[in-house]
Amino acid sequence: MxxxxxxxxxxxxxxxxxxxxxxxxxxxxxxxxxxxxxxxxxxxxxxxLRKGLGTYVAAIVHPEALAAIELTLLVAVIAVPLNTVFGVAAAWAMTHFDFRGKALLGALIDLPFSVSPVVSGLIYVLLFGAQGWFGPWLQAHDIKLIFAVPGLVLATIFVTLPFVARELIPLMQAQGSDEEEAARVLGASGWQIFFRVTLPNIRWALLYGVLLCNARAMGEFGAVSVVSGHIRGLTNTLPLHVEILYNDYNYAGAFAVASLLALLALVTLCLKTFLEWRYGSELAARAPRGH
Amino acid sequence: MTIAITHLSRRFAEFRALDDVSLSIAPGEFVALLGPSGSGKTTLLRILAGLDFPDSGELTQDGRDLLRVSARDRGVGLVFQHYALFRHMTVFENVAFGLRVRPRARRPSKAEIADRVDRLIKRVQLDGLAQRYPAQLSGGQRQRVALARALAIEPGLLLLDEPFGALDAQVRISLRRWLRHLHEELHLTTVFVTHDQEEALELADRVVVMNRGRIEQVGTPEEIYQQPATPFVFEFIGKSNKLPVRIQNGRLVAGDQRLDADGLDGAADAGAIAYVRPEHLALTPTPLESGWRATVRHIYLAGSIAHVELDVPSLGQSLEAELGGEEAQRRALQPGAAVTVQPRHLTVFPIDGKTGEPDPERRRVAHPRYGQAALARWR
The missing domain is CATH 1.20.5 (Single alpha-helices involved in coiled-coils or other helix-helix interfaces)
Structure with a gap:
């Protein structure tokens, strides 16, 4: 007052x-x-919508556009869960254990943020491409990574690697490991500790990280562009499809597909705001805990 | 259920958290680990809980090697310093946690769990708060939830880490009494860590004073206060005056005084450090043949006790004395007054020639003898 x-x-x-x-x-x-x-x-x-709703819908239900949507979803469905598991594991390791190379792990988690996405894509081409280090071996075993879906997934995983871990580490650091230790002394197993104590405490931050990770996974252009090979209907994700339509002077089509990505961004933004509001109040409830 | 701790050592990089610590805890005992921060008391508690492991040494319970038993299976109740309540669970769920995570074969039925949790919540006087979340509770209430949660698994050993550290002074005192009563009811072997001597002396059956990873002294609160075994315990527990003295021909030389004293028979001549409790300094306003001449610098009454700060020129330092408030008035003690100071009870630690440190092994308790005439005038 x-x-x-x-x-x-x-x-x-x-x-x-x-x-x-x-x-x-x-x-x-x-x-x-x-x-x-x-x-x-x-x-x-x-x-x-300049050329009317009909053109808009037509551009989206075009087989190549549908294939791009499908591929984008597929890549996200693989990359996001993998990065979620990695993010939780890395954040746990970073905040609960002391080990050699901890600082290095922290720096490595941030690496995808500091490397240009195009360069990260190139790295995969250099490693797994026909002329790359593992290229001959992969060819001999008839495994196709570059200019194929696995390459897209790999590049996307690399680019979106930090999102979940970076969201969780500060929170888990602030929470400490007292509650986990308390659970252990009370007789809980490792899984029980994780699912009953750790996960409920980090759920909103985790969801938030997954959301950001997903938005980036679906929207990634640079890295994906390098490894994709731009095979229409096969290795084109939504952002790549937008580029192709645009280069074909199909502006209405390009913008129609782009509007899908814009919608994704808006939905993500709304969810994120909601979570911040939700998660923020939870933080405030924690404040009188003192110390 | 005797717990034996033998030669435990634990290092964190260059820091010796525990250095060859041995201790035995009897069934039903209430033991305080008392020491300043960094003394190793919390490390010892964590090792007892199974959350940390020593580099060397043994820990057994009735002969069973506890170090081979994981924290999960040790059946120890632990109350954390900041309680570590599960913040997303209600009081009820917190208390029920230890029962709910049991393997199916050993897990009580739902109704049984509810019943036990209700009883525990009543026992810690939190009736009606079962559906609250930790954030909605006061510090004292959280403390009791943490205790109920620890008791729910019916532990064989209860460990408390600074149990009252985060509480207001008043809540602290009432919870202290309550915990003591609880212990008398349950007879549960209990070890608690504290840096607060008052807490340790009031609550515990036995106090373990720790310093720099070592045990300085183990004893009843009375022994710890009345007969401190080392200079550290003297300085850490209660108030004391520290004086540089010399032992010479069985006498104690301090400042301009050469005191005949009982208890120094056969002591070798040496420099020494003497400790005197404030209540063991006798003050008299008339000049006496023996005793230091001093001036009262400051006096204040706290309840029935008067604390007197004295300047003693011949010692080149000040001393703190305590006497009954009425006595102080009768003697007309006030700032600036001249008095004679006679120590009645000193603990003397001769300085070891090699290390230059006071040696607890050669500790002597000296009772100076004063002339009959002086004593008569004093009374």
Whole structure:
């Protein structure tokens, strides 16, 4: 109460210059958002529907577009669960154990963030491509990774690797391992500890990480583009399909497919906001725990 | 169920958390591990719980090697310093946890679990709060949930890590009494860690004073307070005055005084450190033949006890004395007053020639003798 009472006179006496700066900063931030986020988003939908709903639907139900949707979902369905398992395992190891190379593991988890996606794609081509290190061996055993679906999955996994782990590590660090130790002393097995104590404590952060991971997995362009080979109907994911349509001067089609990705982004954003609201209140409930 | 700890050592990199610690805990005993932070008490507790393991040494329970038993199977109740309640579970679910995770063959039925949990919740006086979440409870309530949760698995050994550390002073005192009563009811072997001497002395049957990974002294609260075995215990427990003295021909030389004392027979001449409790310093306003001349610098009354701070020029230091408040008034002690100070009971640790450290092995308790005349005037 005291803070509110004392804040009021301050506000009244705040010099005009400061209020100007205040307004200016908010204005710049909002203007920036409008110009660089909302406007393009609106443009995507306007362009997609420019030639009418019929063209829009036709572009989406086109067999190549459907194949791209299917492939995008397939890649995400493989990459996201794998990265979820990896993320939880890595976060657990980073926060519960002391081991040699812990700092290295931390740096490695961040590596995909710091490497350009195109370079990460190239790495896979250099490793598994026809001229790559393992190329001859793979060919001899008739395994096709590059310019095929497995390559897309690999590249996507690499690019989206940090999302879940990075979301969990700070939370698990803050929570410590007291509750897990308490569960152990009470007689719980490793799995019981994980499912009854650890998972419920990290569930919102985990979901949040999975969501971001999924958005990136579906939207990834650079790395996927390098390993895909752009075989229509076979190795084209949604972002690649947009590019192809665009290069074919099929703007309405390109924007129609792009609108799907934009929708995905919007849904992710809504879910993320909801989770932040939900997860934030949980954090607040934890605050009086003290210490 | 006797627990034997033999020659336990535990290192963390260069830090010796436990250094050759041996201790035996009898069934039903209430033991306090008392020491400053970094003394190894929490490490010892964690080893007892099975959450940490020693580098060397043994831990047995009635001859059974406990180090081979995992924390999960040890059947130990542990109350964490910050309680470590499961934050996403209600009080009821927290308390039921240890029963619910049991393998099916040993798991009580649902009704039985509910019954036992209800009884425990009543026992820790949390009736009506079973459906609350930990975040909705006060510190003292959380503490009791943690205790109920630990008791639910019917442990053979109860371990408490700084059980009252995070509580307000008043809650702390009432919970302390309550825990003592609970122990008297259950007779459960209990070990608790604390850095608060008052807590240890009030609650425990036996106090283990630890310092730098070693046990300094084990004894009843009375022994620990009345007969501290080492300089560390003297400085850590209760208040004391520390004086540089010399033992010379069976006498104690301190400042300008050469005191005849019982208890120094056969002691070799050496420099020594002497400790005197404030209540073992007798003050008298008239000049006496023996005893240090001193000036009262400060005096304050706390309840029935007067604390007196004295300047003693011949010792080159100040001393702290305590006497009854009424006595202080009768003697008209006030700042600036001149008094004679006579130590009645000193514990002397001769300094070891080689290490230059006071040697607890050669500890002596000295009772200075004062002239009959002086004593008569004193009374």
């Amino acid at each position: 005291a803070a509110v009472v004392s804040a009021a006179p301050l506000r009244r006496h705040r010099p005009i210059g400061r209020r100007l700066v205040h307004g200016l900063l908010i204005g710049v931030a909002l203007g920036f958002l409008l110009l660089f986020l909302l406007l393009p988003l609106a443009a995507v939908f306007v362009e997609a």
